[in-house]
Amino acid sequence: MPLKSSSIDWALLLKRQEAAFQAAVAPSDDPVREQALLLERARQLSLKKEPAADGTGIDCLEFLLSGERYAIELSYIAATLPLTDFTPLFCAPSFVLGITNLRGRIISIVDLRRFFELPALGLSDLNRVIVVGDERMEFGVLADSIVGTRSVSAADLLPTPDTFAGPREEFVAGVTAERLALLDMGRILADPRMVVHEEVG
Amino acid sequence: MLSNLKIRSRLVAGFSVLVLFLILIGALSLKNLAAEGDLLSEFYEHPFAVTNAIQQVDTNITRMHRGMKDVILYASDREDMEASIAEIESCEKNVYRQLALARERVPGDKSKIDQIRESMDQWKVVRGKTIVLAQQGKVKEAIAFHKAYARRTVAQIDAQVNEVLKDSYSIAERFAAESSKNQRFTFAITAVLVALACILAAVIAFAITASITRPLTDAVQAADRLAQGDVSVEIGSSSPDELGQLLRAMGKVVQSMRGMGETANRIALGDLDVEVVPLSEADVFGKAMRDMVASLNTLADNADRIASGDLTIEVLAASPKDRLGNSFQAMTRNLRELTFEIAEVVNVLAGSAAEIMTTVSELASSSAQTATSISETNATVQEIRQTTDLTSQKSRQVYESAHRSTQIARTGRESVNSAIGGMQGIDERMGFIAERIVNLSEQSQAIGEIIATVADLAEQSNLLAVNAAIEAAKAGEHGKGFAVVAQEVKNLATQSKQATSQVRSIIGQIQKATTAAVLATEQGSKAVEAGVKQSSEAGESIRQLAASIEESSNATLQIVTSTQEQAIGMDQIAIAIQSINQASDQNVEGSRQIEAAARNLYELNQKLQRLVSGYKVA
Numbered sequence: 001m002p003l004k005s006s007s008i009d010w011a012l013l014l015k016r017q018e019a020a021f022q023a024a025v026a027p028s029d030d031p032v033r034e035q036a037l038l039l040e041r042a043r044q045l046s047l048k049k050e051p052a053a054d055g056t057g058i059d060c061l062e063f064l065l066s067g068e069r070y071a072i073e074l075s076y077i078a079a080t081l082p083l084t085d086f087t088p089l090f091c092a093p094s095f096v097l098g099i100t101n102l103r104g105r106i107i108s109i110v111d112l113r114r115f116f117e118l119p120a121l122g123l124s125d126l127n128r129v130i131v132v133g134d135e136r137m138e139f140g141v142l143a144d145s146i147v148g149t150r151s152v153s154a155a156d157l158l159p160t161p162d163t164f165a166g167p168r169e170e171f172v173a174g175v176t177a178e179r180l181a182l183l184d185m186g187r188i189l190a191d192p193r194m195v196v197h198e199e200v201g
Numbered sequence: 202m203l204s205n206l207k208i209r210s211r212l213v214a215g216f217s218v219l220v221l222f223l224i225l226i227g228a229l230s231l232k233n234l235a236a237e238g239d240l241l242s243e244f245y246e247h248p249f250a251v252t253n254a255i256q257q258v259d260t261n262i263t264r265m266h267r268g269m270k271d272v273i274l275y276a277s278d279r280e281d282m283e284a285s286i287a288e289i290e291s292c293e294k295n296v297y298r299q300l301a302l303a304r305e306r307v308p309g310d311k312s313k314i315d316q317i318r319e320s321m322d323q324w325k326v327v328r329g330k331t332i333v334l335a336q337q338g339k340v341k342e343a344i345a346f347h348k349a350y351a352r353r354t355v356a357q358i359d360a361q362v363n364e365v366l367k368d369s370y371s372i373a374e375r376f377a378a379e380s381s382k383n384q385r386f387t388f389a390i391t392a393v394l395v396a397l398a399c400i401l402a403a404v405i406a407f408a409i410t411a412s413i414t415r416p417l418t419d420a421v422q423a424a425d426r427l428a429q430g431d432v433s434v435e436i437g438s439s440s441p442d443e444l445g446q447l448l449r450a451m452g453k454v455v456q457s458m459r460g461m462g463e464t465a466n467r468i469a470l471g472d473l474d475v476e477v478v479p480l481s482e483a484d485v486f487g488k489a490m491r492d493m494v495a496s497l498n499t500l501a502d503n504a505d506r507i508a509s510g511d512l513t514i515e516v517l518a519a520s521p522k523d524r525l526g527n528s529f530q531a532m533t534r535n536l537r538e539l540t541f542e543i544a545e546v547v548n549v550l551a552g553s554a555a556e557i558m559t560t561v562s563e564l565a566s567s568s569a570q571t572a573t574s575i576s577e578t579n580a581t582v583q584e585i586r587q588t589t590d591l592t593s594q595k596s597r598q599v600y601e602s603a604h605r606s607t608q609i610a611r612t613g614r615e616s617v618n619s620a621i622g623g624m625q626g627i628d629e630r631m632g633f634i635a636e637r638i639v640n641l642s643e644q645s646q647a648i649g650e651i652i653a654t655v656a657d658l659a660e661q662s663n664l665l666a667v668n669a670a671i672e673a674a675k676a677g678e679h680g681k682g683f684a685v686v687a688q689e690v691k692n693l694a695t696q697s698k699q700a701t702s703q704v705r706s707i708i709g710q711i712q713k714a715t716t717a718a719v720l721a722t723e724q725g726s727k728a729v730e731a732g733v734k735q736s737s738e739a740g741e742s743i744r745q746l747a748a749s750i751e752e753s754s755n756a757t758l759q760i761v762t763s764t765q766e767q768a769i770g771m772d773q774i775a776i777a778i779q780s781i782n783q784a785s786d787q788n789v790e791g792s793r794q795i796e797a798a799a800r801n802l803y804e805l806n807q808k809l810q811r812l813v814s815g816y817k818v819a
Contacts, residue, residue: 059674062653074674149670
């Protein structure tokens, strides 16, 4: 019986290895692909211009909360930051998650879902904080993730549907056709419930 | 002439004639009897009475005479003389009385009687004188006187009396002769008449009897023939009398019976189209015949339906004793049951025949196959026979090669030992490869950590871009350019994130590949281990092989001898198969015949089924 070696093609394997090494060492810039990418970006940027030219557009920040899309007007937003660490506050309402340090300032963090008294809480990552405020009030709003800034036309806003029942109904300025709920941040900031003043003996 | 009269008239006429004759004879006889009586009374009154009276006169005279003698004789005894005188006187009275009678009765001459009386008167005087003399005791004078006068007188009287007597006798004889003559005449007449009457009676009786018995005999003969069932007899009579009527009525009966007989004959010949009309309401025979024809027609209809295969009919018996109806009913029922059973049997038979046909066909085909197989077997046996020879040669060669194999086995054991050494070297290399691969896996783990850091950076860049966008928005019109920059930064962050996720997936693949490589080397190592073990086993096997080759070389010797025996056995098998082949040929032929028989049976059953299906049972 002639002894047949295994079916491994060692020569081919070595060649592939060589090719892989060369690919790793070679510069990664590809002028053609880069050009195409830049063109695509330019096109997208030029597209964004149109809703802004409408005049009635509202600049807002879109974010996700338990799978639902919400938006806050940019004028109320101070900054966004990752939720690195926070300190829970005792004797505070349940919607107050705790307090955190923002560049030397102490701000409270609010869980909007609890504030809206939504009965079923969906799965949540809750790793972003949107710092909102006006001249009287300032606090952080928890979000699952931040989608980005966008402009919403006032004409696109529709009245709140029936599904937006409960406390959140009064805090929603309008809903777009894509089910993006624009929060009336001024009213939330002005709400007396936001001011926690309780003495515990 | 006689036959034109009615029987009663005939009898009356005959009897009348006879009765007339009887009356005639009777009258004649009575008249003759009366004449005879007259003659007899005349005879009695005249000759007979005269004779009688004269005889008594004679007797009394004798007694008177004797008395006179007594008177004379017994004149001494007064008493006796008185008695005798009394007796004489009584006799004298008698004589006179009788003489008077005779005188009265005597026909013809009465003078003689008168003479007797005169004589008697004379005698009386004489007697008186005698008696007186006797009484005076003058006996001798008395006797003499008596002798002188009395004797004479008495003799005279005797003579007169005898004369009268003689006359009287002659008259009596004349009478008797006349009577006898008259009697003979009457006898003759009567005898003639009686004879005539007898002859007439006989004639009349014969005539009447003949006129009655002849037609009666005809009627009796006809009735006898009728009683024996012969209706061909012709009875008829033109006579108007009762017998004629009887014969004509019988003739009608015979005619009617002949009609019935013809009808019955037609029925007996099976002609049921006859129309039987009863002669009257009371015609029991006609009605029975009509009912019988109707009943037979019904039965015939039923029989027709049965004949046409309709067994659903229910035959109703006309009466519990209706044997034909009951038989029909039973027959229909039995036929129905029989047909049912036959149908079932036919069905079963059909199935059986089909099965037999199938079986026989299979048998035939299998027989054919057997025949083929046998011829094949025969060929095979021949081949085996040749093969056996070959085997014999080969086993010899095997024996020789077994020796060589033993040496080769030894060489093989050495080769196996060296193979085991090579495999152990491979095992060491495998361990080295596995170690290197595990190192690579650890390094890719480090790359993964770096990539996580990059992803975190990308995330932070993203957030930063958002913040920048917010700030740009706050800056208003001046922040427009900055907003673009922020957008670019955001895009970069997004791309970085995508790149990190790609790298992470590649690292996952690398890790999987390395894990697979490690597992493969481990398996390789195990395979080498198994190879070593198998090589050792192979070595052992080769050793055992060598031993068994030794054994087989010995066995091969035995094979050589047994192969020769096998060759002989094969020859015997070939002969046996030849016999089997012949038997199989016969088998095939037999199964062909059975098949033909089964086909016939099947066709027969089909025919039977068609026949049975012709019967309607329900």
